[in-house]
Amino acid sequence: MTTLLITGGAGFIGANLVRRVLADRPDWNIVNLDALTYAGDLTWLADVLRDPRHAFEKADLADRAQIETVFDRHPIDWVAHLAAESHVDRSILEPEVFIRSNVLGTQNLLDVARKRGVKRFLHVSTDEVYGTLGAEGKFTEETPLAPNSPYSASKAASDLLVRAAVHTFGFHAITSRCSNNYGPRQFPEKLIPLMIANALDGKPLPVYGDGQQVRDWIHVDDHCTGLLAALERGRVGEVYNFGGECELPNLTVVKTLLSVLGKGEELLRFVADRPGHDRRYAIDCSKAKAELGWAPQRRFDEGLRATVRWYREHADWVARIRSGAYRDYYQLQYGGRLAPGSPPG
Ligand code: NAD
Ligand code: DAU
Numbered sequence: 001m002t003t004l005l006i007t008g009g010a011g012f013i014g015a016n017l018v019r020r021v022l023a024d025r026p027d028w029n030i031v032n033l034d035a036l037t038y039a040g041d042l043t044w045l046a047d048v049l050r051d052p053r054h055a056f057e058k059a060d061l062a063d064r065a066q067i068e069t070v071f072d073r074h075p076i077d078w079v080a081h082l083a084a085e086s087h088v089d090r091s092i093l094e095p096e097v098f099i100r101s102n103v104l105g106t107q108n109l110l111d112v113a114r115k116r117g118v119k120r121f122l123h124v125s126t127d128e129v130y131g132t133l134g135a136e137g138k139f140t141e142e143t144p145l146a147p148n149s150p151y152s153a154s155k156a157a158s159d160l161l162v163r164a165a166v167h168t169f170g171f172h173a174i175t176s177r178c179s180n181n182y183g184p185r186q187f188p189e190k191l192i193p194l195m196i197a198n199a200l201d202g203k204p205l206p207v208y209g210d211g212q213q214v215r216d217w218i219h220v221d222d223h224c225t226g227l228l229a230a231l232e233r234g235r236v237g238e239v240y241n242f243g244g245e246c247e248l249p250n251l252t253v254v255k256t257l258l259s260v261l262g263k264g265e266e267l268l269r270f271v272a273d274r275p276g277h278d279r280r281y282a283i284d285c286s287k288a289k290a291e292l293g294w295a296p297q298r299r300f301d302e303g304l305r306a307t308v309r310w311y312r313e314h315a316d317w318v319a320r321i322r323s324g325a326y327r328d329y330y331q332l333q334y335g336g337r338l339a340p341g342s343p344p345g
Contacts, residue, residue, distance in 0.1 A: 003029045004231075005076045005118075007061060007109065008083030010040035012186040013124070013220055017080065020224045022048055029053045031074045033067075034083060035060040035101075038325055039187050043317060061105030067112045078120045079113050080231060081106065084155065087189050088128070089333055091151035092275055102154035103161070110165045110173075121173040122231045123162040127216070127241065128152035129177060132278035140284045141177075141239040148276050159239075166237040174234035176227060178242040179283045183220035183303065184310040188318055189329065191215075192304075195254050196311045197318050199263045206334055209273030211251030214280040218244030219298035229292040240292065243283025246300045256301075260308050271337035 004021065008014035009032030021028055034040045036058055048054050055074065059066035061083055070076075083105065085091065085098045106123070113121055130139040131146030145160075147153040165171040182192045195205050226242040234240060258265060288294045311318060322330075 001027055001029055002077050003031060003075055005031045005033060005070070005074070005079045007033045007079070007081045008040075009056075010034035010036055010042050010045065011082065011086070012039070012183075013181055013223060014082040015045055015185050016183065016220045017082070017224045017227060018045060018054065019048060020221075020228070022051055022053060024228075030055070031070065031076060032056045033059050033061075033070055037085070037101075038329075039086065041317075041321075044185050044314075061109050062100045064108040064112065067108055071112055071116045076113075076116065076118060078122075078231065079109070079118050080122045080124065080227060081109055082124045084158075085151065087187075088149045088151045089189070089274060090329070091149055091154070093332065095150035095154075098150050098154040099157075102151075103157045106158035107161050110161060110171065114165065114169055114171050119172055120231060121162075121171065122227060122234070123159065123173055123175045124227065125159050125175055125177045126152065126155050127177050127179045127243070127281050127283050128278065129156040129159055130281075133280040133282055135280070138282040138284035139177075139241060141241055141287055148278055163237075172236045174230050174236060175239045176230045176234075176242060177239060177283075178223050178226070179216035179218050179244060179281055181220045181223050182217055183307055184314075186220075188321060189326070191250065192253065192257070192307065193311060193318070195257050196261070196308055197322065199258060199261050199267055200312070200315070202267070204269040204338055205254055205258075205267050206269050206271045206338060207251060207254055208271060209277060211254070211270065212249045213277060214247050214249050214282065215253075216243045216282050217246045217248060217253070217300055218242065218296055219300075219303040222296040222298055225297075226288060226292070226294045229288070229294045233292050235291070238291075240288045241283050241285045242288055242294070242296075243285045244296045244300070245283075245285070246296075247280075247282050248300070256304065257308070260305055269338060271334070
């Protein structure tokens with residue numbers, strides 16, 4: 001048996017990875033470490049919480065003693081590190097939370113994992129560490145790091161801490177950098193679930209700026225397949241990019257969603273832009289294809305329809321989130337932008 005520690009396993013990608021590992025790796029046990037911040041929620045894992053191969057541990061990576069306790073309780077062989085503060089807009093409002101979880105949290109986890117003899121450590125990072133692209137070109141693993149938001153700067157810092165652990169201590173770590181994920185169980189602060197939830201409620205859809213910023217969309221299932229491939233077959237010290245090979249302007253994504261939902265474009269609202277908004281991301285994932293035998297499989301139109309179905313079927317989950325602390329965040333983030341007379345993009 002291999003015991004895999006997944007951090008952030010109550011979040012969007014982590015919860016999808018937990019379910020995937022339990023289904024596809026019958027000889028692995030999972031320890032799921034998560035602080036259960038606003039983004040962490042065990043509802044969707046209710047069935048797997050009863051699985052004897054899955055142990056949930058509530059712990060905060062910024063507190064090293066709490067990580068030590070988890071390692072005392074379980075014989076951990078491998079780590080997939082996903083826990084992080086993940087939303088760019090929140091990082092603009094409150095950057096220090098990102099330094100605490102993403103930078104200090106990663107260093108604490110690296111130190112404990114190394115001292116406890118962890119044999120493989122996958123650090124899950126983002127294409128945002130590369131900064132922004134013009135109209136041409138794609139990010140490769142050699143693109144210099146040039147993060148532009150407090151979120152991406154904190155992730156770039158964590159990438160460099162992982163690099164240092166490999167270089168200084170010979171620690172067996174691998175880093176992956178992925179483009180924008182979508183799919184079931186994404187917190188409704190992110191573009192696709194926010195637009196689905198607002199459209200279903202007949203509320204305005206806030207498009208930042210001119211809506212022509214480009215993101216490279218990948219289904220979370222394809223990302224999870226890549227994470228397993230990197231964990232099992234990646235070369236120590238290497239970085240692997242994952243992307244969906246699906247570049248789309250935000251406005252196209254939002255209009256496509258309206259059409260899938262059967263709603264009209266009168267719901268669109270062009271609102272003041274995100275400060276420092278990166279214009280275009282696009283990933284060259286040829287290294288992952290060549291070395292890991294990985295490629296994105298899910299078509300965006302099919303994946304988007306399935307995602308819309310998931311959100312329709314889990315309307316109670318979304319309503320519960322949107323009636324809690326999320327309301328205060330939404331007011332802070334969008335109240336001024338959506339108010340009559342607020343500046344257009
Ligand atoms: P998410 O916000 O949905 O989930 C993050 C999880 O981490 C939550 O369950 C939260 O409770 C937990 N967490 C946060 N701080 C913690 C701490 N200090 N200690 C323990 N747990 C803590 O995020 P996500 O979208 O699932 O992203 C997961 C990872 O993948 C992140 O590292 C993110 O940077 C990276 N990533 C995300 C995307 C994307 O499009 N969502 C793309 C590329 C990379
Ligand atoms: O590229 C990978 C990154 O993708 C991950 O590292 C991050 O964790 C993840 O949040 C995501 O970052 P983005 O900032 O690209 O995602 P978000 O869903 O917040 O926004 C996608 C695009 O849509 C971006 O150009 C901003 C725009 N947008 C977003 C929101 C929430 C809007 O126009 N309106 C909105 O209300």
